[in-house]
Amino acid sequence: MEEPFAQCDAMALSVPTKDHFSNLPNEMKVLVLQHLSAEDLCHVALCNRSLREAANYDALWRPLCREKRWEKFDAVVDLCVEPPFIPSSPQHGGDGGVGDSVTFAFDSVVTGSSWPGLVNTCKWKEIYMKARHLERNWKNNLYHVVSFEFGSAGYTKSSRKNDCSEPEVTVRGLAGEGNILAGALSNDTLHIWDISSGKRRHRIKVGIGRIDKALKMKNGVIAVGCRGGKIRTYCAQTGEQLQVMSGHRLDVSRLFFDGDTIISIAAELDGDMREVRADGDIRVWNAIDGTSRFVFESTSDDPFRCRPIGVDYFDKTVAGAYIDRKIRLWDAQSGVCKQTIVSDANYLISCHLGDGIVISAHWGNVMKIWNVESGECIRHFDVPGVDFEDWDPDDESSHFHFNGEFLLATSLSNVRLFNLDGKFIRDIISDDDIYKQYLLRINYVFGNKCIACDDCGRGPMYLWNIDDLNNVFHLVKCCMFVGDNAVWMSETKLAFVRYLEYDKDENKIQIPKIEVHHYW
Template sequence: MDIDFKEYQLRCQLRGHEDDARGICICGNAGIATSSRDRTVRFWTLDESQKHDYTMSKMLLGHTSFVGPLSWIPPNEEFPQGGIVSGGMDTLILVWNLATGEKVQMLKGHKLQVTGIALDGSDIISVSVDCTLRRWRGGQQLEAWEAHNAAIQAIIKLPSGELVTGSSDMTLKLWKGKSCIHTFLGHTDTVRGLAVMPNLGIVSASHDGSIRLWAISGELLMEMVGHTSIVYSVDAHASGLIVSGSEDCSAKIWKDGVCVQSIEHPGCVWDAKFLENGDIVTACSDGVVRVWTLDHDKIADAVELDLFASLLSQYKISRKRVGGLKLEDLPGLDALKTPGTSDGQTKVVREGDNGVAYAWNMREQKWDKYLTSTLEMVSLYGNCRITDQKGMLVFDSAQFDGILRKISEFNNTLLSDAEKKCSSLNEGDMSRLSAIVKILKDTSHYHSSRFSDVDIALMMKLLKTWPVPLLFPVIDVMRMIVTHPDGVAKLLQYVKNEDDIVSELIKKVTASSPLPANLFTSIRVVTNLFKNSFFHEWLLAHRGEILDAFSSCCSSSNKNVQISYATLLLNYSVLLIEKKDEEGQSQVLSAALEMAEEDTIDSDSRFRALVAIGSLMLEGLVRRVALDFDVVNIAKAAKASKDAKIAEVAADIELVAKQN
């Protein structure tokens, strides 16, 4: 069927984001808001001197991780120049006043990444990977419910007032209030994007590579197939055109179910939206937002067009590389005929258009595709030793003399303060503390020694009564006590009631302006509890509380905090895999991904976060959630690391992501 169609051409490029441009929001006739992995929202206004171009007028800073969905608040009494609502990986929803560029509301409630935002009058509706839909009014949560049994990826409001959600459970749901009045079935993978098709119905985009048009009644009207990878976004225009953005580095324009144009990009197209005049805005993983037009008078000048063509050409060449190597330079399968020299040695070979990693299996004297549990790599590269067969890591070395000196110093500080003197230790207490440390220093690997009840009671007293700024050496002693079988057994009685000493400690050290020393020592106490199986029930019961309390550690600049938090996530991943706890695995996965995308953190910390991700994906329960969380691009970025162990585990994650 021949379709009359004039092709879109580049109008302008909006440069400013320092990482992937992720989301787009059309703000009236003269504004565009964009979100990015660089943690910013940027507002672009039509350039009055050059009507075809846009200039950045506001940069909105407030999210602590990458920003995704956006929604536009039209000008009103509260927001005379309009407002923006943004959602992020940090689980927050922020409301911005465009007149001032200031954040005016922070909405907290979601447990995992916010993936979609819609406005219903003055109410804000949000959805998340935590499977919930929440309604907010006046800065407060009005209602919340579990809308799907898997991560929710998108939400739109229909002109008639109903809401539509799309989910990793492969369905769309139509909502009237809190009642689901229809479930749309047909997609074979995650429903990632939604749009209203004017005067007709709903358009959906999916990881299955298709775009589907539905009647509100639920009837499938049309299926559009043409993308070769995940379709992340879709939008529709009153003219009848549909645009979609995909992992295959293209934005495709559809008319009457036929792809009439494919616009190549130098990276993944995360989002695509129509302006009211029919022009298209795309957000690309190269950080650039582009506007495309049918109007010949608005087409970019020759210099800009040549610049884009050159960029696109360079990108195509770069895609023929694997791990920084030209694909043509990789050895072929014949290279696998040469035996390896050590167990676990890796080799990347060319298989068709891909580079595939293999590991040498010393016992069977053969090369295996590199899909073994990445936990094994910790024993090769990590600073903490693996202490049992489940791969739990502990922090089990200490400078005891230094710890005692610091406690003595702090005790003298208390003695010299009339108001705090009552919290100080007397000579008998100091002697007992020295005896506790002696047990920890001198006990053999088999721990034949015992602590008295008085010993543990003294430690509990210190944890409860000492001022927070002086606590960290006491917490450090506690860290070592929980590695001792008798010590951890006696601690158990202090966590089995409402007066839970460990929960109390976590709340205390994570209060406002927490000290890094308190954070990493307390995280290490919890991390060391994983060594003892009779504490696993407690760790599972308090998982949400613990991970929420320490969530800010992901962005800490302190290396000790980073490595402690990453190890906590790794231990939780092992335990939750064993227990087949999908909800818990999703929470750990979200935290580990947030940490792994930080290329400025300590390399060992990033490595452990990646190991946690790989292990969770390999187990399978949250593999699809990981793909929804953009794990492929996080792995690609990590694979470029100069640290070999990070690059290798990132390559493993890419391989796991490709498995059916």
């Protein structure tokens, strides 16, 4: 049904007809037309100008956007404002094609300057049309590409000819916002790029933490977790350092950042980036002036039990899960401990916050859902087919993830999808026989999209799109082989790292390349 959406506004007929429907009050027209689908409304709009105006009310189109969960494109990402990516060279093409197949047909939206005599397209109809186009691009693999290449300088040569060695420099984390992408490199540099052109704006020398969860960006500010227990913030536009926050005893290993508040935890990591020691503190900072607001500590005197094994932050609430089977909930604005939840299930693995709920995962395949305000367990269920006991408690990527609606649990060669009632929906299965022996772990969840790769770190990286209405996963993209799991995603873009093999002086070297897919 692509044709009605492309024509309904720009090609409304103007042939005069006897139309009794047009004589009805606008309120009556809305009452009648609200029973139609989006496609039917577009067909009505093609009849004549009068019917086009009747089918052009926000009261008709906003409920349709709400049904598709597209209201976010007004509050979170304004598709009526965000400019589309315009490719400047043929290399920006994608797998699904280039040109109009990717770019939204903006002449299908009526404005006063584009179609004199026609009423402007109402706001929520415009959002519906653009969101529909964007979702189609994600599902059908339609995008433009911009790549950032680093060159061969500074990479390790193999001691043997034709033997490919590990790259000396790797990309440890990515974070972006709008047209800016920040990358944390293992050579203690922070790079800031323009996403549209691929040109680097700033290169900053800083002792960066070792994992991607310590790099965040919000409201034009980049927050970086650093070695020595420090957190630094930078202006994404100018590269200027804004604040330096100190307090942790170990390297900062994870950050949450919502624009005005930073939540941080610290740990010592081994060579495989697994946590071997934590300082036990969850710290809350004022991102604007760099002051420390609160330090949330475990009440246990046992150094092993005071270590948080799972931390989450949502809507000014901080959740910390501890090995003593307690979940503590703090208010990040007042510092007050709102709840201490004690579970009678086996050891805690991790916890996630949702809208008024906190979800805990336990050894023995048990999930529990708690009410944040009352601390009561409102639901519990088993997760069949997932061996929690085989998971590494120091590696959060091997646990489960929560996207606000669905639980995603990893197991050998697949990811299992459950709703909050504990109903199993389906498995996501790796389609590569070579890598089915490895754990397929989730390394990024954004909205209704999930990225997973195999445990060995050398196999394909998969991107799935969750169809919220039918609870179905679609394999959208099988990326190139990756040597690092640095990924960032927004509603309109996907950025990831892959390592390319080159010959240099009769030796093979690996060079990182960041690829940004523009779906809008």
